[in-house]
Amino acid sequence: MIDRDKKQAAGLEPMEMMGALTVRLIHDLTNQLTVLAGNAQVLEMVRNNPERLAKVVDRIRNSSAAAGELLDRFSQYRQQLVYRTKPHPLEQCLRELEALNPSPGQWRVSTIGDLGALIALEPRWVAFAVWQTVLQSGVGAGEVRVSRGGFPADWSAxxxxxxxxxxxxxxxxELAWSSPGPWLDEHEAAKPMNLHLAVVYELTKIVDGWVHYQFLPGDQHRxxxxxxxFGSEN
Amino acid sequence: MIDRDKKQAAGLEPMEMMGALTVRLIHDLTNQLTVLAGNAQVLEMVRNNPERLAKVVDRIRNSSAAAGELLDRFSQYRQQLVYRTKPHPLEQCLRELEALNPSPGQWRVSTIGDLGALIALEPRWVAFAVWQTVLQSGVGAGEVRVSRGGFPADWSAxxxxxxxxxxxxxxxxELAWSSPGPWLDEHEAAKPMNLHLAVVYELTKIVDGWVHYQFLPGDQHRxxxxxxxFGSEN
Known part of the structure; x- marks a missing residue:
């Protein structure tokens, strides 16, 4: 037989596979929830009729169980998918970042120190995450500072x-910009309200990274x- | 301001974005369904207590509404994402197909006619879809015939x-193999039971293609x- 693991990973990335399946997941879950919501609507109306109540309760249980099974199946499928990490030159991230820069002088990209290292994340993903955040900042000017090193030891967070x-x-x-009023707090960012930013969070989690946002005195955002x-795993 | 559409598409493909968000979708929906299933369990127990029944019904309605909103939001987000189609040489699909072939002589790839045309789908996706199906066939030997042309006019389907x-x-x-007993009927294939094959179906739908499976006399599968x-759109 064919080497299953190897062939399943070949050609398509896990994220692309899951993305292709999302339409189906949304479709199937919406069907179950429609049944659920419809039966929840009639629950109160039939409360004095034990026989009908039992039927409605059954339907609610069944569709909730079906939706749960569906989620389990997708979750298991996702866990089967093997991420292949490959080393990419860190400098390439910087080049992709600069290539995405829509209007130099408004958002400025600068490097601090030497970037001669490797990263397991695809450079286009790093660039995407940074510019997605720039877009969500809602301001036209700011700075992106790129550096490498250990986690800042003196950091309050x-x-x-x-x-x-x-x-x-x-x-x-580090993205730095200035604008009045807080942009989002960490609690907000963890909510699924802002899916654009949620992609950045999820991408970061997948590679075991970290996102931190601060609103500082003087309308400063960080x-x-x-x-x-790559290669710095414990 | 920055060109939002352009920048959102840059760097990451829609399918990768949705894939990265699927973990979050599954997580948030599972939370809502846990509340839902828990309350569905106690529904019958409280049916003689109008006050408690009303509360349980409320919780069921609320979590079902919250799950529905979540699905809507993901669905809307997905619809915002712009697919960029690019022409790829068809021959490249064949090369990628052959490169994935785990053991030539068991599964044989052959070309019928000239493949000098362009396709909007990434070649690695074509190769992925074909080999994913090969894997799901569960047999170690068969044939993949690659050709181009119009839809077969005399086809029963x-x-x-x-x-x-x-x-x-x-x-x-066209994948052709021989093994006793039907492998799957079309009804089965449309179910989310087999997510490996579902990826092939969804990929095909995304590019407005078509999948057809036949089990023919003499244990023949097609x-x-x-x-x-590319460029043959109406």
């Missing part, structure tokens, strides 16, 4: 950061994206 | 095929993948 990240070499992309470098 | 597809130039990948060629 360091308490929340997983210990394994503090021991690794990281790519740090968005930090920490991505582990 | 032609009645079900959308008219627009019959007017287009297509890439046809799986046909029709993919529109």
């Amino acid at each position: 360091a308490g929340h950061v997983p210990a394994r990240l503090k021991q690794r070499q990281l790519l740090r992309c 968005f930090n994206l920490f991505l582990p470098l | 032609a009645g079900h095929v959308p008219a627009r597809l019959k007017q287009r130039q297509l890439l046809r990948c 799986f046909n993948l029709f993919l529109p060629l």
Whole structure:
């Protein structure tokens, strides 16, 4: 027989496979929820009729169980998919970042120190995450500072950061801009309200990275994206 | 301001974005369904207590509405994403197909006629779809026949095929193998039971293609993948 694992990974990335399946997942779940919501609507109307109530309750249970099974199946499928990490030159991330820069002088990309290292994340993903955040900032001017090194030891947020990240070499992309009023707090960012930003969070999680956002005095915003470098795993 | 549409598409493909978000979708929906299933369990127990029944019904309605909103939001987000189609040489599909072939002599790839045309689908996707199907066939030997042309006019299945597809130039990948007993019927294939094969179906739908499976007398299986060629849109 054919080497199943090898062939399933070949050609298409796990994220593309899951993405292709999302339409189906949404479609099938919507069907189940329509049944569910419809039966929930009539629940109160039939409460004095034990026989009808039992039927409606059954339908609610069944569609909720079916939706749960569907989610389980997708979740299991996702867990089967093997991510292949490949080393990419860090400098390529910078080049892709600059190529995406829509109007130099408005958003400025600068490098601090040497970037001669490797990263397991595809450079286009790094560039995507940074510019997606730029877009969500809602401002036309700011700075993207790219550097590498350890996690900043004196950082106030360091308490929340997983210990394994503090021991690794990281790519740090810091977005800095100025605008009145907080842009989002971390609680907001964790919600699924803003799916554009949620993609950045999920991408970062997939590679075991870290996202941190601060709103500082003087209307200063700092968005930090920490991505582990290749070969610095514990 | 920055050109939003352009930048959102840049760097990452829609399918990758949706794939990255699927973990979040599954997580958030599972939370809502847990509340739902829990309340569905106690429904019957509280049916003689109008006050408690009302509360449980409310919770069921709320979590079903929340799950529905979540699905809507993901669905809308998906619809915003712009697919960029690019022409790829059809011959490249064949090369990628052959490169994936795990053991020539067991599964044989052959070309019928000239493949000098363009296709909007990425060649690695074509190769992925074909080999994913090979894997799902569960047999170690068979044939993949690659050709291009119109939809076979004399085909018994032609009645079900959308008219627009019959007017287009297509890439046809026919998988033929022999094994006792039907492998799957079309009804089965449309179910989300087999997610490996579902990826092939969804990929094909995304590019407006067509999948057809037949189990013929003499234990013969035919799986046909029709993919529109670039520039043959109506």
